[in-house]
Amino acid sequence: MTGQTIILEVKDIRKYFGGVKAVDGVSFSIVKGEVHAIVGENGAGKSTLMNVLAGIYPPDSGKVYIQGKAYSPDSPRDARLEGINIVFQELALFPALQVDANLFAGKEIQRGYRLDLSGMRDQAQSTLVQMNVDLNPAEYVGDLSIGQQQWVEIARAMTDQSKVLILDEPNSALNQYETEELFKLIQHLKFQGITVIYISHRLEEVFQIADRITVMRDGQYIGTWNANETTISEIVAAMVGRQVNELFTRTHIPPSKLVLEVKDLTVNDRIKSVSFPIHEGEVVGVAGLAGSGITELFEALFGVQKVSSGEIFLSGRKQEINSPLEAMNQQVAMVPADRRGLGLMLNWSVAKNNTLAVLRRLSRFGILNHKQLKKLAQDNVDQLRIVTESLDKLVLFLSGGNQQKVLLSRWLATDPRLLILDDPTRGIDVGAKHEIYEIIDKSANEE
Amino acid sequence: MTTDVRLATNQTVRIIRRVLVTQEIAVLLGLIVVVIIFTFATPNFLTPFNLFQLTRQMALFVVIAIGMTFVISSGEIDISVGAIYNLSATVMALMIADSNLSPWTAALGALGVGMLAGALNGLISVSLGLPTLIVTLGTVSLYRGITIMLSGGLSIGNLPDSNMYLIGSQRLGPIPYLAIIALIIVAIADWLFRNTVLTRQLLAIGSNRQAAERTGVRVKTRKIQVMALMGFMCGIAAVMGIAYLRSASPQSGAGYELTAIAATVVGGTPLTGGTGTVWGTLLGMALIIVIQNGLLLIGLPTSWQIASTGVMILIAVAIQQLIRRRAT
Secondary structure: OOOOOEEEEEEEEEEEEOOEEEEEEEEEEEEOOOEEEEEOOOOOOHHHHHHHHOOOOOOOEEEEEEOOEEOOOOOHHHHHHOOEEEEOOOOOOOOOOEHHHHHOOOOOOEEOOEEOHHHHHHHHHHHHHHOOOOOOOOOEHHHOOHHHHHHHHHHHHHOOOOOEEEEEOOOOOOOHHHHHHHHHHHHHHHHOOOEEEEEOOOHHHHHHHOOEEEEEEOOEEEEEEEHHHOOHHHHHHHHHOOOOOOOOOOOOOOOOOEEEEEEEEEEOOOEEEEEEEEEOOOOOOOOOOOOOOHHHHHHHHHOOOOOOEEEEEEOOEEEOOOOHHHHHHOOEEEEOOOHHHHHOOOOOEHHHHHOHHHOOOOEEOOEEOHHHHHHHHHHHHHHHOOOOOOOOOEHHHOOHHHHHHHHHHHHHOOOOOEEEEOOOOOOOOHHHHHHHHHHHHHHHHHO | OHHHHHHHHHHHHHHHHHHOOOHHHHHHHHHHHHHHHHHHHOOOOOOHHHHHHHHHHHHHHHHHHHHHHHHHHOOOOOOOHHHHHHHHHHHHHHHHHOOOOOHHHHHHHHHHHHHHHHHHHHHHHHHHOOOHHHHHHHHHHHHHHHHHHHHOOOOEOOOOOOHHHHHHHOEEOOEEHHHHHHHHHHHHHHHHHHHEHHHHHHHHHHHOHHHHHOOOOOHHHHHHHHHHHHHHHHHHHHHHHHHHHOOEOOOOOOOHHHHHHHHHHHOOOOOOOOOOOHHHHHHHHHHHHHHHHHHHHHOOOHHHHHHHHHHHHHHHHHHHHHHHOOOO
């Protein structure tokens, strides 16, 4: 195509971690001013490659060129000086400081020995205006929504006169509205000549925003497509290495007995008078924008949140559930959305994690039956096809998809009659998502 | 320049990782090395008398440290253990001296007082929603105050004869009875640590309190229970202390909490909680006491002993970090 300059070129980049070939000979190029998406399953090597570009660590071999010039940063600082900035999925901001302080954290403007506070405030303001973002530089970052915090991170990159902005899974924590705002911002940046590299698992959105899409698989470069010349299926097939016809097929069975009935449930001011039934064998999806109260509803059903008024009936009998223990005694189970913060014991093994909910069942007079525990742990791993070399591997080292499976198996082991799943496939690649849907389908049909 | 330093550190780290498979092995090796060093450094170290004193002292501290291991594994800490020890010992001594009870009955008093004091720590923490660090910061003064009120600030000694003091002063072969009792307690504690629902849940709370709650763990109850257990261990130590000294002094117990915490951390139980090792704590205590004893015998002032404990905690935590960074 005419008028296209290549801004970034990677040639045969390799990065190994011990025996793991994270990036195994990847070569491709990024065009100036485009929005270039990089997709791939967990472990495909996208984040590793981005870390190399952002100066987090050097490649073991291979070369990178910025506008034809050799580029090998010793640190993220060097990378920033060359105009390459990365915004990570886990935001690295200072909630107790204001927006402008965050923008200039580590690169404060000084007047002699003193901080140029008004100078930073003004520059922050103009950067935000330039980005077309409605944000007050005097606000405290801790008071902002996650979407707004992301803008601050991007603005931080903008104060460096970035040429290339790398966004690593920017919208996994955003709701639909916030994602649209983010896309508007990206378009705006593109309009100003900034190149954006966008890593994501959400393919529909990738197609919305990207000009070109690169697929990586198992550390290798598979191909680059123009977004308007390909389809989701083609990309998924490239990501997974095989044809995937539908995203998921569900085996439907006719609903029978009532398992749960909620009548006029009110929880604080988050949920007002909600009523619905759930039948045996059903998989009921609950959808809504973030903040619409889904998590609060789930937590009320599980005894984490207090019910202000209304009734809950389990298998026809009215129940008061005031704690997770009471919920568990009623054979209700819940997998929370925040699997790392509210679900898993990260410094524990797979076995200890997936047996945690059934300790009383596998013990006598308070003494654990280790043989039964080990058997259950192994069964859990086998049935859900959790990928791990051993039962004793720390859950911390598992991929996101496998971590979610461990958490899921913990609760499936309690043999619940009602299983509540809050966003169970967040931040998980296509292959693992499919497996989790299969598990859900199978569990529903077995209940 | 920086790359050279990086390479050198990487090499050292690699060697350390291969040798020190677990923290317990690291501490054991350290203990052996230190014992060898002190044996050559001074003739007074490897004498029956010194070893006798050493192991008797260790016995007392180890019991407290075992309780501390449970507490720290559950994500809490207790800095009032010295005060609880003091209170329990004083109550026991008073029961013997004033109420003319036999030491064996009075021992029950020590255990009861210890357990109650610990439970109170837990209760205050749970009902006010305060971390135990803050609560025990306050109860130190409370318990010491009560001790002084009860004892009038005086030592209680001249306790009448009893078999109990024989246990405190005699030995089975070369090993003091107190050390044997301590070892039995360690073995029982280790078994309980690895095999009970209680501990598994305590560890869960230590690893991720909110997640534990959502798994049906009664967090509040467990917290009170572990603090009560801690107090109970202080009570046992107090009984051992009385058996050892045949008296109770108003200053006893000072600094016991730091030694207990140090032994726990050096032994491999992370301060952040979630996992723990009882045998590690025993080895950690051994290392600390041996070093303190050795330094004393060499003739170094007491300040060195305090500093040495501090240095050991730092090294222990550093090793902990290195071991944890090994990617499985």
